[in-house]
Amino acid sequence: MIRTVEWTDVGVVMLDQRLLPSLETYVTCKDHREVAEAIRSMVIRGAPAIGVAAAMGVALGVRNSRAGDVSELDAEFGRICDVLSGTRPTAVNLFWAVERMRRTYQRMRFQGVEAIRAALILEAQQMHAEDIDANRRMGRFGQELVPHRARILTHCNAGALATAGYGTALGVIRAAVEAGKAVEVFADETRPFLQGARLTAWELEKDNIPVTVITDGMAGHFMRLGRIDCVIVGADRIAANGDVANKIGTYSVAVLARENSIPFFVAAPVSTLDLAVPDGSLIPIEERDPEEVRRVGGVLITSASTRVANPAFDVTPSGYVSAIITDRGVARPPYAESLRRLAA
Amino acid sequence: MIRTVEWTDVGVVMLDQRLLPSLETYVTCKDHREVAEAIRSMVIRGAPAIGVAAAMGVALGVRNSRAGDVSELDAEFGRICDVLSGTRPTAVNLFWAVERMRRTYQRMRFQGVEAIRAALILEAQQMHAEDIDANRRMGRFGQELVPHRARILTHCNAGALATAGYGTALGVIRAAVEAGKAVEVFADETRPFLQGARLTAWELEKDNIPVTVITDGMAGHFMRLGRIDCVIVGADRIAANGDVANKIGTYSVAVLARENSIPFFVAAPVSTLDLAVPDGSLIPIEERDPEEVRRVGGVLITSASTRVANPAFDVTPSGYVSAIITDRGVARPPYAESLRRLAA
Numbered sequence: 001m002i003r004t005v006e007w008t009d010v011g012v013v014m015l016d017q018r019l020l021p022s023l024e025t026y027v028t029c030k031d032h033r034e035v036a037e038a039i040r041s042m043v044i045r046g047a048p049a050i051g052v053a054a055a056m057g058v059a060l061g062v063r064n065s066r067a068g069d070v071s072e073l074d075a076e077f078g079r080i081c082d083v084l085s086g087t088r089p090t091a092v093n094l095f096w097a098v099e100r101m102r103r104t105y106q107r108m109r110f111q112g113v114e115a116i117r118a119a120l121i122l123e124a125q126q127m128h129a130e131d132i133d134a135n136r137r138m139g140r141f142g143q144e145l146v147p148h149r150a151r152i153l154t155h156c157n158a159g160a161l162a163t164a165g166y167g168t169a170l171g172v173i174r175a176a177v178e179a180g181k182a183v184e185v186f187a188d189e190t191r192p193f194l195q196g197a198r199l200t201a202w203e204l205e206k207d208n209i210p211v212t213v214i215t216d217g218m219a220g221h222f223m224r225l226g227r228i229d230c231v232i233v234g235a236d237r238i239a240a241n242g243d244v245a246n247k248i249g250t251y252s253v254a255v256l257a258r259e260n261s262i263p264f265f266v267a268a269p270v271s272t273l274d275l276a277v278p279d280g281s282l283i284p285i286e287e288r289d290p291e292e293v294r295r296v297g298g299v300l301i302t303s304a305s306t307r308v309a310n311p312a313f314d315v316t317p318s319g320y321v322s323a324i325i326t327d328r329g330v331a332r333p334p335y336a337e338s339l340r341r342l343a344a
Numbered sequence: 345m346i347r348t349v350e351w352t353d354v355g356v357v358m359l360d361q362r363l364l365p366s367l368e369t370y371v372t373c374k375d376h377r378e379v380a381e382a383i384r385s386m387v388i389r390g391a392p393a394i395g396v397a398a399a400m401g402v403a404l405g406v407r408n409s410r411a412g413d414v415s416e417l418d419a420e421f422g423r424i425c426d427v428l429s430g431t432r433p434t435a436v437n438l439f440w441a442v443e444r445m446r447r448t449y450q451r452m453r454f455q456g457v458e459a460i461r462a463a464l465i466l467e468a469q470q471m472h473a474e475d476i477d478a479n480r481r482m483g484r485f486g487q488e489l490v491p492h493r494a495r496i497l498t499h500c501n502a503g504a505l506a507t508a509g510y511g512t513a514l515g516v517i518r519a520a521v522e523a524g525k526a527v528e529v530f531a532d533e534t535r536p537f538l539q540g541a542r543l544t545a546w547e548l549e550k551d552n553i554p555v556t557v558i559t560d561g562m563a564g565h566f567m568r569l570g571r572i573d574c575v576i577v578g579a580d581r582i583a584a585n586g587d588v589a590n591k592i593g594t595y596s597v598a599v600l601a602r603e604n605s606i607p608f609f610v611a612a613p614v615s616t617l618d619l620a621v622p623d624g625s626l627i628p629i630e631e632r633d634p635e636e637v638r639r640v641g642g643v644l645i646t647s648a649s650t651r652v653a654n655p656a657f658d659v660t661p662s663g664y665v666s667a668i669i670t671d672r673g674v675a676r677p678p679y680a681e682s683l684r685r686l687a688a
Contacts, residue, residue, distance in 0.1 A: 021646065021647045021650075022644065155561075186653075188561070189535065189637070189645070191533065191559035191560065191561060192559050194645050197637075197645050197646045198645060198646065201646055201647065201650045205647065205650065211650075211651065212651045212652060213637065213638075213650055214637075214652065214653050215535035215536050215560065215592070216535065216559065216560040216561040216593070217499075217532070217534065217535060217560040217591075217592050217593020217596055218653060218655065218658075219596065220596035220599060220658070221592060221593075221596075221655060221658040222653075224595060248562055249560070249561020249562070249565075250561075251565055251568060252564035252565075252600055255564060255599060255600055255603050256596055256599055259599050259603070293541075293557065293558075293559060296640035296641060296643065296645065297641070297644075297645060298643070299640065299641035299642070300366065300641075301533070301538050301541050301542060302541045302542065302545055302557055303546060306365075306541070306545045306549065306557055307554075307555065307557070308556060308557045308558065309557075311562065311565060314561075314562075314564070314565040314568070315568075
């Protein structure tokens with residue numbers, strides 16, 4: 001059992017994903033600022049995991065607050081929420097989770113500081129449990145799309161490490177294995193942060209699911225040679241029309257899958273849907289520190305001053321997406337209708 | 345002026361491309377086995393550069409030979425050629441260069457050992473000079489396809505470092521700059537060996553040509569956003585029908601270019617054409633050491649035992665290729681005819 005993020009009496013404990021697979025160490029965040037910094041610096045990453053961590057961060061901030069009454073807490077609560085919301089712009093689960101904590105706060109507001117505290121801590125833990133449940137449901141829906149003996153390509157890490165547990169894309173793969181299907185996984189290494197090489201391989205190896213790491217440029221080659229049967233990826237935000245923001249490189253995989261007549265599936269909980277955003281062009285794409293591209297494991301690979309770009313996500317137009325697997329069922333095109341129905 | 349490979353009295357001197365851009369060091373190969381090992385271990389790489397290095401390796405082997413007469417030299421010469429031909433299987437320039445050295449040997453065979461030695465050394469140096477000339481001609485032909493203010497994507501390194509000098513794809517870019525065009529280059533980092541991040545950026549920066557390094561998964565994203573005007577890559581072997589074997593990841597770039605209506609150009613000398621091979625499916629694809637994928641700059645990025653694949657090349661079907669720029673002119677589809685005409 002992988003413990004990605006957990007609420008404990010001493011704080012929010014996270015497996016430090018920057019150091020995997022060479023080191024399995026845990027970070028304890030003792031206040032909401034430390035949680036925010038852990039999200040920003042990618043100690044924890046993955047849209048659903050970020051959502052749960054942010055909710056726990058809000059709960060931690062309120063638990064640590066010295067506010068004597070609710071009116072004092074009101075302003076502080078707003079600031080706590082803002083610190084967590086300000087960490088990363090693309091994954092909508094972050095905003096969804098903070099918004100849900102705001103609603104809980106509002107619901108409890110007239111019952112006093114202690115009741116608010118208790119409710120927020122409970123709500124964050126509840127979101128942790130619900131995320132695992134959602135992933136298991138998603139797995140059951142999604143595994144029906146996975147043929148026996150499928151060779152599945154995935155990009156980035158949409159696994160237990162990207163969620164409270166079990167995973168979205170890797171949850172579907174785990175469910176296929178649990179249903180008795182023999183599957184084999186090709187994991188794109190996913191530069192610059194190497195989530196595929198470092199995280200996806202690590203968690204699938206733990207579960208004895210056969211996995212082969214390939215560089216991002218190899219995916220098309222293996223598709224063309226007929227060695228990939230389907231693609232399953234996660235998502236950071238899905239617009240109302242089905243456009244999918246996900247880890248940089250996902251769009252390329254989708255185009256290559258279409259070109260080679262390979263189904264391209266996205267697995268994400270309904271908390272990843274952002275029906276307020278009509279299409280992907282309106283999803284903000286985070287630009288991260290150029291040093292993430294210039295260095296690998298601390299080693300400089302370019303000249304120190306080489307210009308680099310580092311968009312962390314891209315948008316895959318819905319036309320490339322064969323199906324979106326959610327915890328409420330599988331959405332098919334046209335997504336404007338199917339997603340609205342699922343979200344209702 | 346970049347000195348990729350040079351014939352000197354003490355041996356074949358090569359810039360060690362494994363250590364760029366952090367270290368600019370030169371390796372002196374004192375016998376043909378050292379040249380072969382330098383090619384195999386990628387001290388030197390790039391189809392035309394490998395060809396020139398192999399020719400110099402043959403010349404060096406014969407120079408060092410203690411054979412007293414031609415009949416003694418005959419058997420030794422065959423072994424020298426085999427050692428060099430056996431280094432890398434995909435780039436056809438290697439076999440072309442060794443074959444050319446064989447023909448020179450046969451032509452000189454009746455003039456005695458000393459005459460053979462002198463002729464082979466001259467031939468290898470001649471091939472070095474011819475390669476630079478070919479690249480300059482290719483540049484002049486190719487730059488006409490490059491619009492003023494073009495933002496050009498390239499993959500791997502098809503530059504001065506991949507040739508005796510000036511470069512194939514980067515030669516076209518240099519020629520465009522010399523023709524007064526403002527261009528900007530996006531360089532795919534090109535995992536696993538990082539030729540784009542390490543070599544292409546280094547040589548373009550030396551020439552003050554603006555370059556931005558991106559990870560391989562970003563190319564499609566920038567194409568979709570309309571930020572790339574054309575793609576220019578090199579080639580390791582081009583089949584009679586125009587299918588192009590080139591660095592792994594090239595096929596993906598070609599598919600993404602097509603999908604986004606961006607011209608995809610291949611620049612290669614006629615020595616890269618292999619008209620004996622009808623199509624790309626018959627080109628042998630080198631599988632290299634898995635450690636090249638598992639490690640970056642010596643640092644392990646996966647678990648030590650993670651399974652990886654490491655095909656060094658892929659094949660881009662000719663249907664994705666807008667034009668092939670050679671030193672004898674620009675070939676357009678249908679390539680079966682245009683390439684045969686150019687090669688004649």
